[in-house]
Amino acid sequence: MANDLHTLTIHEAADLLRSGAISSVALTEAVLERIVAVDNDVKAYLALTPEAALADAAAADATLAATDDRATLPALLGIPLAIKDVLMVEGMPTTCGSRILENFMPPYEATAVGKLRAAGAVILGKTNTDEFAMGSSTENSAYFTTHNPWDLTRVPGGSSGGSAAAVASDQCLGAFGTDTGGSVRQPASLCGVVGMKPTYGRVSRYGLVAFASSLDQIGPLAKDVTDAALLLNAVAGYDPRDSTSMNVSVPDYRAALTGDVRGLRIGVPREYFIDGMQPEVEQAVRTAIDALAALGAEVVEISLPNTEHALPVYYLVAPAEASANLARYDGVRYGLRHPDAETMWQGYTMTRGAGFGPEVKRRIMLGTYALSAGYYDAYYLKAQQVRTLLKQDFERAFERVDVIACPTSPTTAFRIGEKADDPLSMYLADVFTLSLNLAGNCGLSLPCGFDEAGLPIGLQLIGPAFGEETVLRAAHAYEQATDWHRQRPDLRAQ
Amino acid sequence: MSLTTNDVEHIAHLARLELTADEIDQYRRQLSDILDHFAVLAQVDTSAILPTASVLPLRSVMRADTMQPGLSTEDALANAPDQQDGFFRVPAIFGDDADGE
Numbered sequence A: 001m002a003n004d005l006h007t008l009t010i011h012e013a014a015d016l017l018r019s020g021a022i023s024s025v026a027l028t029e030a031v032l033e034r035i036v037a038v039d040n041d042v043k044a045y046l047a048l049t050p051e052a053a054l055a056d057a058a059a060a061d062a063t064l065a066a067t068d069d070r071a072t073l074p075a076l077l078g079i080p081l082a083i084k085d086v087l088m089v090e091g092m093p094t095t096c097g098s099r100i101l102e103n104f105m106p107p108y109e110a111t112a113v114g115k116l117r118a119a120g121a122v123i124l125g126k127t128n129t130d131e132f133a134m135g136s137s138t139e140n141s142a143y144f145t146t147h148n149p150w151d152l153t154r155v156p157g158g159s160s161g162g163s164a165a166a167v168a169s170d171q172c173l174g175a176f177g178t179d180t181g182g183s184v185r186q187p188a189s190l191c192g193v194v195g196m197k198p199t200y201g202r203v204s205r206y207g208l209v210a211f212a213s214s215l216d217q218i219g220p221l222a223k224d225v226t227d228a229a230l231l232l233n234a235v236a237g238y239d240p241r242d243s244t245s246m247n248v249s250v251p252d253y254r255a256a257l258t259g260d261v262r263g264l265r266i267g268v269p270r271e272y273f274i275d276g277m278q279p280e281v282e283q284a285v286r287t288a289i290d291a292l293a294a295l296g297a298e299v300v301e302i303s304l305p306n307t308e309h310a311l312p313v314y315y316l317v318a319p320a321e322a323s324a325n326l327a328r329y330d331g332v333r334y335g336l337r338h339p340d341a342e343t344m345w346q347g348y349t350m351t352r353g354a355g356f357g358p359e360v361k362r363r364i365m366l367g368t369y370a371l372s373a374g375y376y377d378a379y380y381l382k383a384q385q386v387r388t389l390l391k392q393d394f395e396r397a398f399e400r401v402d403v404i405a406c407p408t409s410p411t412t413a414f415r416i417g418e419k420a421d422d423p424l425s426m427y428l429a430d431v432f433t434l435s436l437n438l439a440g441n442c443g444l445s446l447p448c449g450f451d452e453a454g455l456p457i458g459l460q461l462i463g464p465a466f467g468e469e470t471v472l473r474a475a476h477a478y479e480q481a482t483d484w485h486r487q488r489p490d491l492r493a494q
Numbered sequence B: 001m002s003l004t005t006n007d008v009e010h011i012a013h014l015a016r017l018e019l020t021a022d023e024i025d026q027y028r029r030q031l032s033d034i035l036d037h038f039a040v041l042a043q044v045d046t047s048a049i050l051p052t053a054s055v056l057p058l059r060s061v062m063r064a065d066t067m068q069p070g071l072s073t074e075d076a077l078a079n080a081p082d083q084q085d086g087f088f089r090v091p092a093i094f095g096d097d098a099d100g101e
Helices: A002-007 A010-019 A024-042 A050-065 A111-118 A161-168 A185-191 A225-235 A279-294 A307-328 A344-355 A358-371 A376-400 A423-430 A434-439 A468-480 B005-014 B021-043 B073-077
Strands: A045-048 A080-084 A122-127 A174-178 A194-197 A218-222 A265-269 A298-302 A403-407 A442-450 A456-463
Touching: A002 A024, A010 A024, A010 A050, A010 A225, A024 A045, A024 A050, A024 A080, A024 A122, A045 A161, A050 A122, A080 A161, A111 A122, A111 A225, A122 A161, A161 A174, A161 A185, A161 A218, A174 A225, A185 A194, A185 A442, A185 A456, A194 A225, A194 A468, A218 A225, A225 A442, A225 A468, A265 A279, A265 A376, A279 A298, A279 A403, A279 A442, A279 A456, A279 A468, A298 A376, A307 A358, A307 A376, A307 A423, A307 A434, A307 B021, A358 A376, A358 B005, A358 B021, A376 A434, A376 B021, A403 A468, A423 B021, A442 A468, A456 A468, B005 B021
Parallel strands: A080 A122, A080 A174, A265 A298, A265 A403
Antiparallel strands: A045 A122, A174 A218, A194 A218, A194 A442, A403 A456, A442 A456
């Protein structure tokens, strides 16, 4: 048993910690040993702080020992977690996968991370990401590419690929990522884990390094739906330090997992089953929808007619916001400053030219163009107007259905290098995920099968704004009826 | 939409990005392809549609104007590439050596 503690889910480990069967130190040591054993191959972590993690674990054990009524303790007490390297964690560098922040030590901590600490979680380290969360494969990380634990020659998805790969290979019990256009759900799908994008405004963005401020949202990656609910419980809620966090009550998401979907109306959007998608993906997702129907859900075909416009809208709105957000990297207050710059002007251009990678520069250029004089109306304003139409599509759909079911990704994990030279084909990897961010919905990806090569397939469940309970309930009911979430990659065989 | 080298140089200037000649050529081709792909938006009738900048019904909020602790000077300067006397130190902005605008 002792050697396998890293394979536990959060809720399993929480029960064992409370019964006294295991300690957080033993659990954390098992996970750290697992990291030593496999992360040379997976490359999920950018930074690890084992001493701090073991100190946090010892503190959790002391709390457990000093508490008689352990049922009142927070669910994440003593649980080792990983954090995507775009969230500021005190005592750990925040690089955002970029050279421009190579030695940046954050002067304050993200609200979401502070909430995890307050819940007693053990923070293991920072996970790899595409640079500034811009990408779908982690290949845009300035440091290295993370490998998919199911097939080390393939990408884990992105941008939260480090977090997804760490969860899938038992190098943490759960993790957090960020989702601007699919960056939690798509890697969750490609790595065979659960990943949730909460509603915009559900989780504070304070201390999250901004990519596209109207779209970014922090979300959990987990081994099963129950764990995702526990992780969301810990971070959800209003934060006066984020003016876009919503002051609405936070339900107990675990309590929403009733296992009952009888009468739940599930919409299946015809626009999400397209030519060119992998046939095994369509088949697995349709089989999953049949399984939900067999559990008593009512399946309804729906239409989201503006779906084809989501990709251009996203790749105008997100880069436009990014081009403004990333203006702060000017070599003055923090981050890289080009050593050869002799003037202030050169300081800006040389620092940014050398510090940003190709995809970040491409998006800054695209966004700057869309916002520039003469093109603003044709591109940026037009995209914002079509964004309204996308939002209306979902509003109309949610008058008829409670949840929408569709694929998370049109394909399973692709090979490292396969799309690296073709930005447009890489952008298409997010075609099923990005409309949620634009419309302000919540969504989740969970495992629903494997292709012939043994690669995981993800089912995406979409809810209306602040509909996380319904999405989690449907996901959990499906999960209970299947065993996809119990499959784990065999890293030794590769 | 076909961008010229001049277009790309102008965008790079606005974005304060120093690009190599190879990068300029690459971005000219890639951004032209991407914008071609996005031309589909022009066909959508949005004449009566308001733009969405945020999905939330955001309103300004007020709070009491009370002093709260912030970052210390030391913490604020901890990541500075260069500093002097409690300030960020930068190359000259004005003068003969400052190739600004």
